[in-house]
Amino acid sequence: MAAHPGRRPLGPRLRRHVWAWALFAIMIVIAVVMLYPFWYMADNAFRSPGQFDRQSGHSLAGWSELFANLPVASQMLNSTLVCAAAIAIILVVSTSSGFAFAKLRFRGSGTVFLLVVSALMVPLQSIIIPEYVNLAKLGLTNSYAGAVLVYAALGTPFATFLMATYYRGISDELIEAAIIDGLGYERTFLRIALPLSLPAIATVTVLQFIQIWDDLLVGLLFLPPGQRTITAGLATLSAGRTTSIPALMAGSLISAVPAIVVYLIFQRHLVKGLTLGMGR
Amino acid sequence: MIAAARSRSSRLAARRRRAGILLSLPAVALVVALLGVPIGQAVYYSMTIWNGITATWVGPSAYASTFTDPIFWRVLENNALLLLAVPFAIGIPLVIAALLNEHVRGWRFFRSVYFLPTAISWVVIGMFALRFFSATGVLNQVLAHFGLGPSATDMLAGETSALAALAITFVWSMIGTNTMIFLTGMATLDPTLIEAARVDGLSRWQIFFRVQLPLLTRFVQFAFVITVISAFSALFSLIFVMTGGGPGFGTTTLEFFVYQTGFQQVQFGTGALYGIILFVIMALVGLVQLRLIRPSDGEGW
Amino acid sequence: MSRIELDSVTKRFPDGTTAVRALDLRVGDGELLVLVGPSGCGKTTALRMIAGLEAVTSGTISIDGVVVNDVEPRHRDIAMVFQSYALYPHLSVYENMAFSLRYRGARKSEIQARVAEAARILELEPYLRRKPRELSGGQRQRVAMGRAIVRQPRAFLMDEPLSNLDAKLRVQMRAEIAQLQRSLGTTTVYVTHDQTEAMTLGTRVAVLSGGVLQQVAPPTELYRRPANLFVAGFIGSPPMNLIDARLERGDGGPLVVFGPHRLRVPPSVLAGHSGLDRYLGEPVVVGIRPEHLADAALAGAPPAGPAGGPAPGGPAAGESVIELPISLREELGSEVHLHATIGAAAHAGAAGDGDDVRSLATIVARADPRSRIAEGTIARLVVDAAELHFFDPATGASIRDG
Numbered sequence: 001m002a003a004h005p006g007r008r009p010l011g012p013r014l015r016r017h018v019w020a021w022a023l024f025a026i027m028i029v030i031a032v033v034m035l036y037p038f039w040y041m042a043d044n045a046f047r048s049p050g051q052f053d054r055q056s057g058h059s060l061a062g063w064s065e066l067f068a069n070l071p072v073a074s075q076m077l078n079s080t081l082v083c084a085a086a087i088a089i090i091l092v093v094s095t096s097s098g099f100a101f102a103k104l105r106f107r108g109s110g111t112v113f114l115l116v117v118s119a120l121m122v123p124l125q126s127i128i129i130p131e132y133v134n135l136a137k138l139g140l141t142n143s144y145a146g147a148v149l150v151y152a153a154l155g156t157p158f159a160t161f162l163m164a165t166y167y168r169g170i171s172d173e174l175i176e177a178a179i180i181d182g183l184g185y186e187r188t189f190l191r192i193a194l195p196l197s198l199p200a201i202a203t204v205t206v207l208q209f210i211q212i213w214d215d216l217l218v219g220l221l222f223l224p225p226g227q228r229t230i231t232a233g234l235a236t237l238s239a240g241r242t243t244s245i246p247a248l249m250a251g252s253l254i255s256a257v258p259a260i261v262v263y264l265i266f267q268r269h270l271v272k273g274l275t276l277g278m279g280r
Numbered sequence: 281m282i283a284a285a286r287s288r289s290s291r292l293a294a295r296r297r298r299a300g301i302l303l304s305l306p307a308v309a310l311v312v313a314l315l316g317v318p319i320g321q322a323v324y325y326s327m328t329i330w331n332g333i334t335a336t337w338v339g340p341s342a343y344a345s346t347f348t349d350p351i352f353w354r355v356l357e358n359n360a361l362l363l364l365a366v367p368f369a370i371g372i373p374l375v376i377a378a379l380l381n382e383h384v385r386g387w388r389f390f391r392s393v394y395f396l397p398t399a400i401s402w403v404v405i406g407m408f409a410l411r412f413f414s415a416t417g418v419l420n421q422v423l424a425h426f427g428l429g430p431s432a433t434d435m436l437a438g439e440t441s442a443l444a445a446l447a448i449t450f451v452w453s454m455i456g457t458n459t460m461i462f463l464t465g466m467a468t469l470d471p472t473l474i475e476a477a478r479v480d481g482l483s484r485w486q487i488f489f490r491v492q493l494p495l496l497t498r499f500v501q502f503a504f505v506i507t508v509i510s511a512f513s514a515l516f517s518l519i520f521v522m523t524g525g526g527p528g529f530g531t532t533t534l535e536f537f538v539y540q541t542g543f544q545q546v547q548f549g550t551g552a553l554y555g556i557i558l559f560v561i562m563a564l565v566g567l568v569q570l571r572l573i574r575p576s577d578g579e580g581w
Numbered sequence: 582m583s584r585i586e587l588d589s590v591t592k593r594f595p596d597g598t599t600a601v602r603a604l605d606l607r608v609g610d611g612e613l614l615v616l617v618g619p620s621g622c623g624k625t626t627a628l629r630m631i632a633g634l635e636a637v638t639s640g641t642i643s644i645d646g647v648v649v650n651d652v653e654p655r656h657r658d659i660a661m662v663f664q665s666y667a668l669y670p671h672l673s674v675y676e677n678m679a680f681s682l683r684y685r686g687a688r689k690s691e692i693q694a695r696v697a698e699a700a701r702i703l704e705l706e707p708y709l710r711r712k713p714r715e716l717s718g719g720q721r722q723r724v725a726m727g728r729a730i731v732r733q734p735r736a737f738l739m740d741e742p743l744s745n746l747d748a749k750l751r752v753q754m755r756a757e758i759a760q761l762q763r764s765l766g767t768t769t770v771y772v773t774h775d776q777t778e779a780m781t782l783g784t785r786v787a788v789l790s791g792g793v794l795q796q797v798a799p800p801t802e803l804y805r806r807p808a809n810l811f812v813a814g815f816i817g818s819p820p821m822n823l824i825d826a827r828l829e830r831g832d833g834g835p836l837v838v839f840g841p842h843r844l845r846v847p848p849s850v851l852a853g854h855s856g857l858d859r860y861l862g863e864p865v866v867v868g869i870r871p872e873h874l875a876d877a878a879l880a881g882a883p884p885a886g887p888a889g890g891p892a893p894g895g896p897a898a899g900e901s902v903i904e905l906p907i908s909l910r911e912e913l914g915s916e917v918h919l920h921a922t923i924g925a926a927a928h929a930g931a932a933g934d935g936d937d938v939r940s941l942a943t944i945v946a947r948a949d950p951r952s953r954i955a956e957g958t959i960a961r962l963v964v965d966a967a968e969l970h971f972f973d974p975a976t977g978a979s980i981r982d983g
Binding site: 132 | 292295296297299300301302303304305306307308310311313314315316317318319321322325332376379380382384385386387390392393394395396397398399400401402403404405407408410411412418452455457460461463464509512513516517520521524534535538539542543548551552554555556558559562563565566
């Protein structure tokens with residue numbers, strides 16, 4: 001790309017230099033494309049509607065309108081609680097079953113494993129109507145419980161697959177050593193396998209946190225309006241009560257912050273989750 | 281191997297079996313109760329007229345009438361058109377990953393930036409895209425700046441252009457995930473292969489197309505499946521925020537149609553039916569994935 | 582301190598393969614028994630059955646006279662050292678060694694004392710707080726040993742414990758294990774595929790092939806009196822030369838004839854192998870250890886004979902010397918290996934599996950480094966005929982007494 005065809009070749013050093021700078025420039029352009037939306041949100045969140053129309057001047061008007069129309073703090077708390085509860089369930093069931101499928105195979109366990117993992121392919125929309133009716137009949141859509149259960153069920157197949165893949169990488173001899181040392185299989189799981197799988201647990205946690213925090217559909221349907229998550233709250237806000245773009249930009253920004261922070265801290269684990277997800 | 285089954289099970293083997301069943305039970309119960317049972321119910325209710333309380337049996341003819349419904353085909357057409365975005369959602373990240381893999385100065389920073397969309401909710405992305413494509417939005421300002429002002433239109437107002445806007449937003453959103461997949465794939469390549477190719481006198485582009493790309497086939501397939509699945513079943517939030525399915529049925533995809541039919545028009549039976557059709561399509565994609573990934577290496581999943 | 586007994590133990594896997602076939606073994610109190618054989622011979626499966634990790638298909642395993650077939654590993658009171666060491670990566674050296682005792686309800690002071698003692702013996706004291714990944718291979722191996730020692734179990738089971746170490750360290754650790762086992766006096770079953778390791782470590786060595794026990798004997802016995810072709814070929818390096826030959830009647834006694842060569846069988850050998858009588862005029866497989874072939878020029882003038890070692894009642898003139906073309910000369914410093922082409926078929930396909938050196942049409946002599954025999958020349962080699970081995974070509978069994 002940096003070379004000039006037809007001309008005498010540049011000196012190899014100069015050529016490498018030109019290539020490096022051209023590449024750097026391209027990277028910057030892509031970075032701008034990826035970051036622009038965030039800059040736009042940040043820029044326009046600090047405006048009043050009038051300032052937005054003129055595209056000049058900044059103020060906190062957008063924020064005050066956001067807080068007036070959306071219970072931001074309580075919805076952030078809702079998101080946090082729902083995430084925490086769902087992730088807790090996912091971790092408990094996926095670590096134990098992942099260990100069982102990887103190291104305690106019993107007759108038919110391969111089939112059961114395949115069944116659990118293939119539930120990955122079930123799109124939420126395909127089951128959402130009966131799911132909604134079932135949970136509403138059980139009265140679980142009046143609290144966090146319904147949404148937590150649905151999120152937990154949706155996250156379990158992939159988490160189980162990930163944990164099983166991870167546990168398969170632990171040597172059988174290690175498990176046998178614990179058995180000879182006098183532990184039962186359940187305690188071997190708790191004392192040996194579980195502590196060793198902390199990296200995979202971190203990966204599952206990060207993946208699920210981002211997934212659940214960012215979800216709209218379940219939050220919209222399975223939570224009573226007073227207990228909505230921030231993402232669902234923001235979406236309904238945009239569909240109704242306010243047309244103030246600065247307020248919506250402010251809401252977008254603040255709702256995205258936790259997931260971005262988690263992403264920036266645990267980026268490594270996300271990538272690893274992907275690698276594990278491909279079956280190594 | 282502790283995994284080997286026993287011809288005559290010892291007490292230890294019996295213990296292991298018991299522990300295995302015990303430990304896998306919670307996950308199985310959760311998945312069966314909340315994903316397995318509803319899919320069965322959905323099949324049943326798809327053949328009824330159902331308002332959530334009473335269901336009247338219609339039978340398989342419910343499907344027949346759906347397949348003669350022009351709106352249903354309009355919706356499926358939207359899905360098909362969205363698939364045209366898939367090559368872009370794969371090609372662009374592939375190039376970006378190849379550039380990142382050159383490891384120029386600051387590549388770690390760029391990597392973090394490029395992966396960022398993976399962390400952002402589609403609601404937030406839609407929120408921005410709505411302003412970006414609107415008549416007074418950023419896109420038209422940029423076009424005006426380059427003297428293309430008169431062509432300025434609200435992309436979200438026309439049926440076709442709204443779908444295009446949705447597709448563009450979708451491609452942008454997939455950049456993070458797919459770049460991550462390809463970069464991970466490139467990291468698995470043996471660097472001595474590339475050195476060998478260089479010694480053999482191949483150019484940068486030849487190395488990319490003749491050496492790296494063929495070795496990345498598995499990752500391209502994986503990204504392809506992820507992207508298709510997303511196109512079919514992850515755009516709800518984007519549509520909800522950007523267009524609400526409109527104008528008309530211009531941006532209503534099958535998954536959004538399920539929501540509209542079920543929860544806005546309270547036709548649970550028909551909504552369930554659309555859900556089943558979506559499920560069948562996804563299952564076919566899943567089968568393609570198994571066929572694609574299995575042969576490429578024995579240990580695949 | 583205890584005895585382990587295997588009675589006609591068989592292991593068949595669900596896929597139909599029989600890993601161990603009717604194995605009878607007695608491991609005496611305080612003994613170090615080595616199970617040796619090529620990979621896939623069933624030695625590890627046998628060890629795992631003793632540990633209780635593998636179920637027994639038929640037969641019985643008993644420890645101190647009590648049948649333990651249905652006893653879980655944790656109640657067998659045995660400790661195992663794994664090939665990969667299987668150290669818990671998230672626990673420190675101290676915790677690794679203390680782990681089992683803790684779960685067996687030992688008192689804290691007791692645990693501390695035992696771990697301290699093991700650490701002292703194994704010179705692990707400076708490393709007690711480290712994690713396994715911060716240790717060298719040899720240190721990890723010691724921790725694995727330490728974990729077994731602190732248990733003070735009835736027996737140690739070791740599954741190729743040295744195979745992950747480099748050659749030099751392996752020799753050193755081999756000596757340490759031997760010393761440790763002797764000083765503790767704990768009954769030990771040790772599995773290895775390395776015959777040198779087996780010979781140097783074992784009180785007795787059990788050779789397995791294809792799931793079948795070939796011979797159990799002290800190392801010297803195994804070397805000097807291999808029970809069959811498999812053991813003869815497996816034990817010793819370079820391996821014994823095995824040649825298809827005929828036993829014929831000569832003037833001064835029987836002759837071993839292969840190709841153009843003839844060796845007289847000395848009366849002392851005949852006396853020790855009375856079974857040989859029945860093979861006169863019949864084919865036999867004759868075995869010659871490399872060290873029993875020597876350069877005739879160094880062994881003294883040909884007629885006068887004893888070579889390589891004392892040969893009581895030395896062979897008659899001429900018949901102990903064979904002339905062979907030398908195809909390769911390997912210098913090892915302390916000795917020289919001479920590869921010679923023989924004008925006869927090397928023995929192929931013994932009773933066991935016939936996949937190794939035996940089928941080569943060359944024989945190897947381990948000669949004195951001062952020998953000046955060069956490649957491409959015809960060499961005169963003295964055979965120490967008193968050390969000949971004879972096997973039945975059909976059964977592979979050693980021919981000894983009638």
